[in-house]
Amino acid sequence: MTFNRIKRWLFSLRFGIFLFIIMAIYVTFGTLLPQDLPPGHYLDSYRLGSLIIALGFHQTYSSWIFRVIMVMFLINLAGCTLKMIPSQQRRYRQDYFPSPKPDAENLWRDDITSDELLDLLRRKKYHISEILHEPGTYHATRNRWGVFASTITHAGIITIILGSFIGNYFAQEGFFNLMPGETATFHQEGFSVQLQDFYMSFREDGSTEQYYSDLLILENDAPVGSETIWVNRPLRHRGMMLYQSSFGWASRLQIKEIETNEVVFNQFLRNDETTFFQPAHLTVHLFGYFPEFQLGHQGMPVTLSQEERNPHYAVVLYHFGEFVDSFIMNPSQRFTYQGYEIGFAESVLYTGIIYRKDFGYYAVLAGCLLLMAGLLMAFYFYPKYILVRQGELYAISRQNAWGFSMWLKRILQQLKEKEGERS
Secondary structure: OOHHHHHHHHOOHHHHHHHHHHHHHHHHHHHHOOOOOOHHHHHHHOOOHHHHHHOOHHHHHHOHHHHHHHHHHHHHHHHHHHHHHHHHHHHHOOOOOOOOOOOOOOOOOOOOOHHHHHHHHHHOOOEEEEOOOOOOOEEEEEOHHHHHHHHHHHHHHHHHHHHHHHHHHHOEEEEEEEOOOOEEEEOOOOEEEEEEEEEEEEOOOOOEEEEEEEEEEEEOOEEEEEEEEEOOEOEEEOOEEEEEEEEEEEEEEEEEEOOOOEEEEEEEEEOOEEEEEHHHOEEEEEEEEEOEEEEOHHHOEEEOOOOOOEOEEEEEEEEOOEEEEEEEEOOOOOEEEOOEEEEEEEEEEEEEEEEEEOOOHHHHHHHHHHHHHHHHHHHHOOOEEEEEEOOEEEEEOOOOHHHHHHHHHHHHHHHHHHHHHHO
């Protein structure tokens, strides 16, 4: 196969459709399979686990196969676009005017003169030119620049894909939890965020409707702004995006010495966290905090909602690693062990925030704007040509020819009705 034949195949519509189908099939597997789990999960859970890993279905959007498909699609789309541009430039020239199709409908009306029609088209922002070698023949054109709609659309798609590649390779992302009063610092970007408050809203049935983080933005330890974020409403500052992701409860464990009534240990524990109290060689494991406590199946504690209607703690004690006892207790209860009183003073909500700095963000945004501009041009601002000569009137368009013809018929009818009203 010669180089020219290879190039024609790479830049052909047929190859583009083939790549699009392969891409759709590959992405379908990525949608159906859970992503980014350890390879052992796929080997244990699926009969074809080794094939899933070999083909990158467990990391679909970052696998080398997907990237090769996307690069080939980019090459094909760029080649197809470059092939179209000379034709579009030719059709954009002022001397270009397409001929009507042999079966095109003649829309001429004997009750309207050419002058009336041309005046109407001028009011509709059509450019009128008389053909010198054909007296009485006029070309009316509008939206010549619309011939570049497909090029702009393709450029938008290419820019979006390139921006996505840049984002995947160079994005800075991570996750952190914050309790009220705590601060997360982004040294490279030169700012910090401090959680002022975290709270929820609830539906009538008690289920969580939304959760909110009130964030204070600091630069050089001085406040420069504040923002409340929730799911689907992130904070953007200095190129960093902060997304509300999750929440949890942290409970303050307090241990008092009974003899002196002095608090000797004070620490927040999240659900399923453990701490060690050295004086009594005691390990305290907070199995969970249950805001609306209820015993579930097999006597396991569950919460009906996140509203604090019947709060309880499930706690397990160990001494030198050996199980001592377990308790389910409400906030007012305490238990004693070797001269110490153990309980929980309060529980507070904390927020989970995903941060991401996507260096391809502006490229993707620009690509989306180009894509929308190209689609608007293709559907609403496509080139329109009207041929006018004695006894002939043709609406010519490569897009929506039927709709364009119906529009011209309608404005001609409206013109005649207005003349009738004036007379």
